[in-house]
Amino acid sequence: MTKLLIHNCMALIPDEESELPTLRENLDILIDKDKITALRSSDAKTPPQADQVIDARGMLAMPGLINTHAHTPMGIFRGLAEDVTIERWFNEFMWPLESNLTEEDVYWGMLLGLAEMIEGGVTTVADHYFFMDKAGEAVTQAGARAALGWAVFGDRGYKALDATADFVTRWQGKAEGRITALMAPHAPYTCDDDFLRATVARAKNLGVGIHIHAAETLGQTEASQKKRGLTPIQVLAETGVFDVPTIIAHGCGILAEDIALMKEASAPIGVAHAPKTYLKLGMGLTPILPLQKAGIPVGLATDGPVSNNTLDIFESLRLMAMLQKHEARNPEVMTIPQALDIATRGSAAVLGMADKIGQLSPGYLADIILVDMSGAHHQPLHRPLASLVYNTRASDVQTVIVNGKVIMQDRRLLTLNKAEIIRRVGQNMTRLSRRVPKNRVQLYQPFR
Amino acid sequence: MTKLLIHNCMALIPDEESELPTLRENLDILIDKDKITALRSSDAKTPPQADQVIDARGMLAMPGLINTHAHTPMGIFRGLAEDVTIERWFNEFMWPLESNLTEEDVYWGMLLGLAEMIEGGVTTVADHYFFMDKAGEAVTQAGARAALGWAVFGDRGYKALDATADFVTRWQGKAEGRITALMAPHAPYTCDDDFLRATVARAKNLGVGIHIHAAETLGQTEASQKKRGLTPIQVLAETGVFDVPTIIAHGCGILAEDIALMKEASAPIGVAHAPKTYLKLGMGLTPILPLQKAGIPVGLATDGPVSNNTLDIFESLRLMAMLQKHEARNPEVMTIPQALDIATRGSAAVLGMADKIGQLSPGYLADIILVDMSGAHHQPLHRPLASLVYNTRASDVQTVIVNGKVIMQDRRLLTLNKAEIIRRVGQNMTRLSRRVPKNRVQLYQPFR
Numbered sequence: 049m050t051k052l053l054i055h056n057c058m059a060l061i062p063d064e065e066s067e068l069p070t071l072r073e074n075l076d077i078l079i080d081k082d083k084i085t086a087l088r089s090s091d092a093k094t095p096p097q098a099d100q101v102i103d104a105r106g107m108l109a110m111p112g113l114i115n116t117h118a119h120t121p122m123g124i125f126r127g128l129a130e131d132v133t134i135e136r137w138f139n140e141f142m143w144p145l146e147s148n149l150t151e152e153d154v155y156w157g158m159l160l161g162l163a164e165m166i167e168g169g170v171t172t173v174a175d176h177y178f179f180m181d182k183a184g185e186a187v188t189q190a191g192a193r194a195a196l197g198w199a200v201f202g203d204r205g206y207k208a209l210d211a212t213a214d215f216v217t218r219w220q221g222k223a224e225g226r227i228t229a230l231m232a233p234h235a236p237y238t239c240d241d242d243f244l245r246a247t248v249a250r251a252k253n254l255g256v257g258i259h260i261h262a263a264e265t266l267g268q269t270e271a272s273q274k275k276r277g278l279t280p281i282q283v284l285a286e287t288g289v290f291d292v293p294t295i296i297a298h299g300c301g302i303l304a305e306d307i308a309l310m311k312e313a314s315a316p317i318g319v320a321h322a323p324k325t326y327l328k329l330g331m332g333l334t335p336i337l338p339l340q341k342a343g344i345p346v347g348l349a350t351d352g353p354v355s356n357n358t359l360d361i362f363e364s365l366r367l368m369a370m371l372q373k374h375e376a377r378n379p380e381v382m383t384i385p386q387a388l389d390i391a392t393r394g395s396a397a398v399l400g401m402a403d404k405i406g407q408l409s410p411g412y413l414a415d416i417i418l419v420d421m422s423g424a425h426h427q428p429l430h431r432p433l434a435s436l437v438y439n440t441r442a443s444d445v446q447t448v449i450v451n452g453k454v455i456m457q458d459r460r461l462l463t464l465n466k467a468e469i470i471r472r473v474g475q476n477m478t479r480l481s482r483r484v485p486k487n488r489v490q491l492y493q494p495f496r
Numbered sequence: 497m498t499k500l501l502i503h504n505c506m507a508l509i510p511d512e513e514s515e516l517p518t519l520r521e522n523l524d525i526l527i528d529k530d531k532i533t534a535l536r537s538s539d540a541k542t543p544p545q546a547d548q549v550i551d552a553r554g555m556l557a558m559p560g561l562i563n564t565h566a567h568t569p570m571g572i573f574r575g576l577a578e579d580v581t582i583e584r585w586f587n588e589f590m591w592p593l594e595s596n597l598t599e600e601d602v603y604w605g606m607l608l609g610l611a612e613m614i615e616g617g618v619t620t621v622a623d624h625y626f627f628m629d630k631a632g633e634a635v636t637q638a639g640a641r642a643a644l645g646w647a648v649f650g651d652r653g654y655k656a657l658d659a660t661a662d663f664v665t666r667w668q669g670k671a672e673g674r675i676t677a678l679m680a681p682h683a684p685y686t687c688d689d690d691f692l693r694a695t696v697a698r699a700k701n702l703g704v705g706i707h708i709h710a711a712e713t714l715g716q717t718e719a720s721q722k723k724r725g726l727t728p729i730q731v732l733a734e735t736g737v738f739d740v741p742t743i744i745a746h747g748c749g750i751l752a753e754d755i756a757l758m759k760e761a762s763a764p765i766g767v768a769h770a771p772k773t774y775l776k777l778g779m780g781l782t783p784i785l786p787l788q789k790a791g792i793p794v795g796l797a798t799d800g801p802v803s804n805n806t807l808d809i810f811e812s813l814r815l816m817a818m819l820q821k822h823e824a825r826n827p828e829v830m831t832i833p834q835a836l837d838i839a840t841r842g843s844a845a846v847l848g849m850a851d852k853i854g855q856l857s858p859g860y861l862a863d864i865i866l867v868d869m870s871g872a873h874h875q876p877l878h879r880p881l882a883s884l885v886y887n888t889r890a891s892d893v894q895t896v897i898v899n900g901k902v903i904m905q906d907r908r909l910l911t912l913n914k915a916e917i918i919r920r921v922g923q924n925m926t927r928l929s930r931r932v933p934k935n936r937v938q939l940y941q942p943f944r
Contacts, residue, residue: 126887127879131831164872327818328886330825357886358873370775377778383579424612425806425890427918428925431575438776438805439574442873443891470875477876 052079052452053098056090057418058432060110060388061408068385069110069392071433077109079414082224082452086410100454106422107446108432111406112171112193112415113361114395117259117297117320119177119199119352121157123164124473124480126353134265134329138492142354144483146178153476154179158186159469163461165359166192168442169417171450174295174320174349174399176232176259180215188223191455191463193415195295195399197232197259201490202239206246209233213250220256226451228256230295235261236280237268237494244287257293257315257400260284265331269301271495281306291315293400297349298322300332302339311342318398319344321390322351323367329355333371336390337381345402347395360442365391369437384433418447500527500900501546504538505866506880508558508836509856516833517558517840519881525557527862530672530900534858548902554870555894556880559854560619560641560863561809562843565707565745565768567625567647567800569605571612572921572928574801582713582777586940590802592931594626601928602627604920606634611914613807614640615907616890617865619898622743622768622797622847624680624707628663636671639903639911641863643743643847645680645707649938650687654694657681661698668704674899676704678743683709684731685716685942692735705741705763705848708732713779717749719943729754739763741848745797746770748780750787759790766846767792769838770799771815777803781819784838785829793850795843808890813839817885832881866895 054077063070074090078098088096122142129141154177165173172193175183180198187194196219198212216229231251233239239247251258263269263280272280281302284290290313299319302310310317321334336346348364350356365387372382396406404413419440426435426444448456455463502525511518522538526546536544570590577589602625613621620641623631628646635642644667646660664677679699681687687695699706711717711728720728729750732738738761747767750758758765769782784794796812798804813835820830844854852861867888874883874892896904903911 124876125878126874126876127882130879130882130886131828133827137827160872160875167872324818327822328827330821330827330829332825357882360873370772373778374775377780379581379585379776379778380579381778422918424608424615424914424918425808426574427608428572428574428922428928430573430925430929431578434575434578434805438578441889441891443889466872470870470872474876477878480876481878 050081051098052449053096053101054104054109054416054418055101057104057107057109059108059408060392060433060436061087069388070385077408077416079449079452082413084408084410084412084414087408102418102447104418106420107418108421108436109408109416109418110436111392111408112417112448112450113169113391114347114399114406115165115170115173115350115359115361116295116318116347116395116398117322117349117351118173118175118359120161120173120175120359121154121177121183122352122354123161123359124153124157126357128481129354134331135492137329137355139488140485141483143488143490143492144485145480146489147484147487148480148482149178151179151182153480155182155186156469156472158183159190159464160473161353161359162186162190162192163464163466163469166190166448166456166461167445167459168360168362169419169445169448170359170361171415171417171448172399172405174259176297181218184219184222184227187227189463191450191453193226193405193450195228195230195259197230199232199234201234202243209243209246209250213254216254216256224451230257230259232259235264236272236283238490241283241287244283244289248288248292251292257295258289259295259297260289261297262299263301263306264298266301268494269303279303279306281309285309285313290317295320295398298331299334300326302335304338307338307342307344310344316400317344319346320349320398321346321368322349322356323364323371325351325355327367333375336368336372345394345397346390347398348391361391362440362442366437384437387437388433414449414452416449417445420444420446498529499546501525501544501549502552502557502864502866503549505552505555505557507556507856508840508881508884509535517836518833525856525864527897527900530861532856532858532860532862535856550866550895552866554868555866556869556884557856557864557866558884559840559856560865560896560898561617561839562795562847562854563613563618563621563798563807563809564743564766564795564843564846565770565797565799566621566623566807568609568621568623568807569602569625569631570800570802571609571807572601572605574805576929577802582779583940585777585803587936588933589931591936591938591940592933593928594937595932595935596928596930597626599627599630601924603630603634604917606631607638607912607917608921609801609807610634610638610640611909611912611917614638614896614904614909615893616808616810617867617893617896618807618809619863619865619896620847620853622707624745629666632667632670632675635675637911639898639901641674641853641898643676643678643707645678647680647682649682650691657691657694657698661702664702664704672899678705678707680707683712684720684728686938689731689735692731692737696736696740699740705743706737707743707745708737709745710747711749711754712746714749716942717751727751727754729757733757733761738765743768743846746779747782748774750783752786755786755790755792758792764848765792767794768797768846769794769816770797770804771812771819773799773803775815781823784816784820793842793845794838795846796839809839810888810890814885832885835885836881862897862900864897865893868892868894
């Protein structure tokens, strides 16, 4: 089967003038192999030829959601670090827990998270974690799209860094091109300047980008300024990180002067915004509006499922929009089209893929989800796009297409055995929840 | 059928010492007629006798959710007032739209909202709207529980006020006791002091409480102080409102001095907190922690579906908890048990029903929901209560019991014809979305 037709849907399409997402009704979407080839009115007299037709009446088609920053396999530790400060979250919970981690855990954890994400309409994830060959195997199997980076701390040394570069070589372009790979140093507070420079050199050599946490909180920014007279963003600029495409995770501590610097970066830079984590850990919020004003792309993210605690981009979208209104005490801020633009083209730009995904247009990759708008919580459907932002639950996603292939149909996962995945993760719960406080993978001390 | 057994569930039960909700596993819940009669270990040697047994393995039983402030039938206008200031929301959208409202609209709108709420685990709603006989009919049919008040503006005069009192007389205790009725003056900025005093007199006569909007924003509070030297809460105290049980909706503009006054009220007073509306309209937030410290109950609410835009109390719960952490920039604030306490016993107390609902204990009314925790977004289930607050979607609710009767089973509504309700609401969309700006039910001008 190569030609697929989505028949008679509503769809989220870029407006011809403003380019912001807008609604089209009675639309047919034609897919040939991995790409969208045409959008046509459903009323066309000559119905398009296709090998498979999906009747999408009452459904809204939109670009598959993109999760621009996650640690998906952390789902195996879900719920184990609640109601604690960020210091305790890292030092007493997360990093001791991760000393339990095995390759097998990452494999099953990644499958679990992919199952959750596909069920919630996420077709692409930028994942930043350990034992990433296993994540690559899981993504290959699930049929999803991913930008994978093997996380590394500076104190692991250059051999470890080289190993993460070898991962890039092994996985770049794999899984019919669905997998891209990046370098993934943890953060400026866990990687010194030389280590960051060495990372940039390897990224340039490999022709890939960098995915890194930076300026996660204002506290981190202030501590960095006090300790060395530079903000974390200034450190990234100084060490050459901004000379390669970069995904900056979080950035709640990004200052106005940082934004000026980011604007001058010689390579594309974007910021991954994961609001649920920020609320739960009291981290503040990414300065989205100033970043956008400076032309720096912002995308949506979940972060890992121990802070979030889910992998739900519809929830991130809704929180992002509402919090911008709340912080500004102005409901006219972050309108529905603007929010949907961040969720689609913004997130694609953060991953450096703005010409490939995040938009339903001919020539784009066929990563498409169908959202069922017929539920009592959507009806009557006066304004489908308002409903998409403020009423849609992950469970409304009916059908998921990646690279032109249907991987979820009528909420049934076609590539993954969910029951088996849940069983395999569940059997290790006792071992996974064991904490030996001194046995941790790293120490969080950005303030020292 | 009178004896019902929920077999082998996890359950949210008040801790014997702290009284905060805690988790019990392997539990049987026995129900006789409309009440919970016993909680027992599922391993008991003599299995309890029952006419109907619900196998609840993998499910978490909790008290049915309570929506302490809604305008449920407004769902018929859903999505029609987005990204606008609160002034425009009222004067250009909501109040002109409501001039289209008919009795029939309220009936079908109430049924629509009840369908959505039951599907999302809400068993009780305090509803504040117009044509409330129709709301009463809908609640009777749905099998839900409700505290209904017929909203009235002061400029409608005392005849209108008397009509709302007559509504109380007609409906108090109806539907096997599932319906209670209250007086529902709109707000201090739309009802003058004499009108509020007259409302209190009628409430006392009838032996019922009052449900009113007050101090919705800090702007309203400041305008009231400037205009007449009193905060909206001081107006309620002065006019005797606090001499009868009162539900205050919103209270984002409640000041420290107001809380001192509320603490001295001679009747029980509670505050309904609807965070999604506050974010979307940039209203600020209810001062939950100071209210709790003063012993004033706080409960969860959705407000109407034009500001919210749904009727999802799980979403309100999650937003409430996360926003308290965010505002305090402290993740230790509003722990999971504290948040669940607000969602259960807190909301019951706001409705003056703390001895009847909001708790799974013998003698309490059998309003119980079963939440399916088996989904990929909950697994592995290390901490069921964390998952209840941070991972649960309205769509995870499987079974809903009100007054000892199953009204939703395996997500199938047993009392309502959802398809017919959606069809009936849908056929009036064109008329419902018509706005004649000068033809409005009221003018929002608290600042004049």
